[in-house]
Structure formats: C-alpha cells, structure tokens
Amino acid sequence: MENKECRKNYRTRQQDSIENYFRMNPGVCVTADEIYMYFFNEGEKIGKATIYRCLDRMVESGGVKKFLSDSGEGATYQLIDGDKGCDRHFHLKCTRCGAVIHMDCEFMDEFERHIMEHHRFRVDNGRTIIYGLCEECADARSGAALKE
Amino acid sequence: MENKECRKNYRTRQQDSIENYFRMNPGVCVTADEIYMYFFNEGEKIGKATIYRCLDRMVESGGVKKFLSDSGEGATYQLIDGDKGCDRHFHLKCTRCGAVIHMDCEFMDEFERHIMEHHRFRVDNGRTIIYGLCEECADARSGAALKE
DNA sequence: ATTAAAATTGATAATCATTTTCAAATTTCC
DNA sequence: GGAAATTTGAAAATGATTATCAATTTTAAT
Numbered sequence: 001m002e003n004k005e006c007r008k009n010y011r012t013r014q015q016d017s018i019e020n021y022f023r024m025n026p027g028v029c030v031t032a033d034e035i036y037m038y039f040f041n042e043g044e045k046i047g048k049a050t051i052y053r054c055l056d057r058m059v060e061s062g063g064v065k066k067f068l069s070d071s072g073e074g075a076t077y078q079l080i081d082g083d084k085g086c087d088r089h090f091h092l093k094c095t096r097c098g099a100v101i102h103m104d105c106e107f108m109d110e111f112e113r114h115i116m117e118h119h120r121f122r123v124d125n126g127r128t129i130i131y132g133l134c135e136e137c138a139d140a141r142s143g144a145a146l147k148e
Numbered sequence: 149m150e151n152k153e154c155r156k157n158y159r160t161r162q163q164d165s166i167e168n169y170f171r172m173n174p175g176v177c178v179t180a181d182e183i184y185m186y187f188f189n190e191g192e193k194i195g196k197a198t199i200y201r202c203l204d205r206m207v208e209s210g211g212v213k214k215f216l217s218d219s220g221e222g223a224t225y226q227l228i229d230g231d232k233g234c235d236r237h238f239h240l241k242c243t244r245c246g247a248v249i250h251m252d253c254e255f256m257d258e259f260e261r262h263i264m265e266h267h268r269f270r271v272d273n274g275r276t277i278i279y280g281l282c283e284e285c286a287d288a289r290s291g292a293a294l295k296e
Numbered sequence: 297a298t299t300a301a302a303a304t305t306g307a308t309a310a311t312c313a314t315t316t317t318c319a320a321a322t323t324t325c326c
Numbered sequence: 327g328g329a330a331a332t333t334t335g336a337a338a339a340t341g342a343t344t345a346t347c348a349a350t351t352t353t354a355a356t
Contacts, residue, residue, distance in 0.1 A: 011333090012332090012334080014333085047336070048314085048335085049314090049316085050335065052315075068216045075313085092269045092271075094269075101267060114255050115251070119249060120283040121240045128279045130263075130269075131271075132271040132272040132276070134269055135268040135269070159303095159304095159352075160304065163304095197308095198306065200342095299355090301353085301354085305350070305351080308347100311344070312341100313340105313341095316337100317337090319334105321333080325330085325331095
C-alpha cells in the first residue's frame with residue numbers, strides 16, 4: 001500500500017523493457033519480431049505473445065504508432081514522442097526508403113476543418129499515414145526512369 | 149488468327165469474371181475471400197490462388213485499389229472508376245464501420261501542393277488512406293461516451 | 297487447323313505474422 | 327499476508343497470402 005502514487009504506464013518488467021527499448025533507440029521503427037530478437041540477443045527472454053500484447057496496449061493507449069506494411073512483412077511500431085507532438089501531427093512515410101517525416105504545420109488544421117465541414121468526417125491523425133516519396137527517392141525514381 | 153484486334157485487358161474467363169464482378173457492383177470494396185465466395189455461390193469455381201493473382205495484376209496495372217486492413221482481416225479491393233477519378237482522389241475510411249468515402253475535391257490539389265512545396269514530399273494518393281470516423285460513427289461514439 | 301511454346305489455372309502445401317489458450321507466475325490491493 | 331486480478335509464455339491455432347507444379351488454356355507460328 002506504500003507506493004500507490006508512483007504509478008507508471010507500463011508496470012511489468014517486460015512492459016518496462018519494451019518501453020525502454022523504444023526510448024533508448026529514439027525514432028526507430030521496428031517489427032514485433034525485431035524487438036523479440038533484440039531481447040533474445042541481450043539474453044532477456046520475452047515471449048512473442050507478450051511483445052504483441054504490450055505493443056497492442058501501447059498502441060491502444062496512444063503511446064506507440066503502428067504502421068501497416070504494404071505487403072505482408074509485418075507491421076512496424078514506433079514510439080510516439082509526446083514532446084514532438086506525434087499524437088497531433090501527421091506522418092509522411094516514404095514508400096521507397098521508409099523515412100518518416102513528422103509534419104507539424106498549421107495547414108493541417110485547415111485540412112482537418114475542411115474534411116470535417118465538407119466531407120463530414122473526423123480525421124484521426126494518430127492513425128493516418130500519408131504515403132508517397134521523399135525528395136531524394138522521387139529524384140532517384142526519376143533518374144531511374146531515364147535509363148529505362 | 150482471326151480476332152487479333154479485339155484484345156482486352158483481362159483475357160481469361162476468370163479475369164473477365166472478376167472484372168465483371170467489380171463492374172456489376174460499382175463501389176464495392178471486397179476481400180479476396182468474398183470474391184471467392186461470390187463465384188462459389190454462383191456455381192462458377194475460381195481458385196483462391198487465381199483470385200489473388202488476378203487482383204494483384206489489376207492492382208499492378210492500376211485498375212484496382214488495394215486497402216490494407218487495420219488488423220489482419222485481409223486486404224480489401226475496389227475497382228478504380230476512371231469516370232470518378234478514383235486514381236486521383238483520396239479515400240477516407242471509417243475505423244468503426246469500415247465505410248469508405250471517396251473524396252474528390254479541388255482542396256486536395258492544394259493539399260498536395262502544400263506538402264510538395266513545404267515538406268518536399270510527393271504524396272501518393274493511390275496508397276494513402278485517411279482514417280477517422282464518419283459522421284454517424286462519431287455521433288455513436290459520443291453517445292456511447294455519455295453512458296460510460 | 298496443328299502444334300509447339302508460353303502463360304494461366306487450381307488443388308494443395310507451405311509461410312508467416314498474429315492470436316488464442318491456459319496453467320503458472322507476478323502484481324495489485326485490501 | 328493473501329486472495330483476486332492481471333500478466334506472462336510456450337505451444338497450438340488461426341488465417342491471409344504465397345509457392346509449387348502438373349494439367350489446362352491461350353498465343354502465335356507453321
């Protein structure tokens with residue numbers, strides 16, 4: 001009954017470990033299996049089911065973002081950095097190099113307002129990922145096209 | 149060698165059937181399995197592997213759009229209607245009821261232009277799906293929240 | 297038309313990410 | 327402390343998608 005006030009979001013060793021893993025590798029975007037292998041190599045055994053469950057919980061609570069993969073390579077997960085406001089802004093993901101651009105911009109408020117007013121739809125920017133090509137990849141693609 | 153000139157995009161019975169299915173049910177958004185079951189019930193047997201292959205080809209050629217599902221319920225496919233400009237516009241998908249709204253609107257040109265100019269990113273509207281809540285589901289969610 | 301070559305089909309098996317199960321371990325809370 | 331609730335994890339189950347490969351169909355040339 002002593003430490004009721006010092007509650008953390010993730011309470012078990014496994015939950016802590018996974019959250020720490022994200023914090024120690026800021027910005028990483030990993031699959032459940034990569035997390036599993038990481039801890040396996042570290043000698044810390046965490047079951048796959050547990051990893052999936054923890055990730056689900058973190059996604060549910062809004063602490064982690066889940067990216068669907070185009071073909072079935074398994075979803076990737078990324079920590080949402082509250083300082084960076086990842087829960088509010090949009091994410092642009094390059095389908096070629098995988099880079100994720102955090103798009104924090106008042107234009108998106110206008111975007112959301114437009115969709116709400118004209119299309120009667122409440123955008124969930126936490127779940128939405130805008131796919132496309134970053135500048136380098138767009139250039140590379142054009143360059144490759146010239147050779148074809 | 150007689151009918152060389154009358155070439156279609158999809159040449160086999162199965163390919164024709166699948167394309168016809170889409171054309172006869174404009175706007176449907178179905179899984180590979182739903183297509184399989186449809187033909188199974190019609191008495192026309194098309195193998196699952198063939199359905200996946202046909203859909204892949206149609207997606208590849210740009211005739212059909214593939215939506216990834218949030219959790220692993222299987223991808224859904226939808227015919228791209230050239231008349232409606234589905235190859236240009238965006239799709240809003242309700243995470244609660246699954247409804248897909250086709251958003252054809254000059255505002256999105258502005259959206260793309262903004263992202264290109266200010267974030268140096270070329271949006272792929274064919275791949276992007278904007279998630280959120282449609283009006284009914286947003287209302288239902290609010291209603292449910294009152295009871296909790 | 298025949299026919300050889302190329303492409304497609306489909307039944308089945310294989311893959312592989314994710315989920316379920318359920319008993320054991322851990323945590324919570326009185 | 328100890329009961330109740332939650333979480334873990336190993337293994338099995340699930341389920342969508344892909345690979346295999348012989349048989350069928352289509353294509354294109356004879």
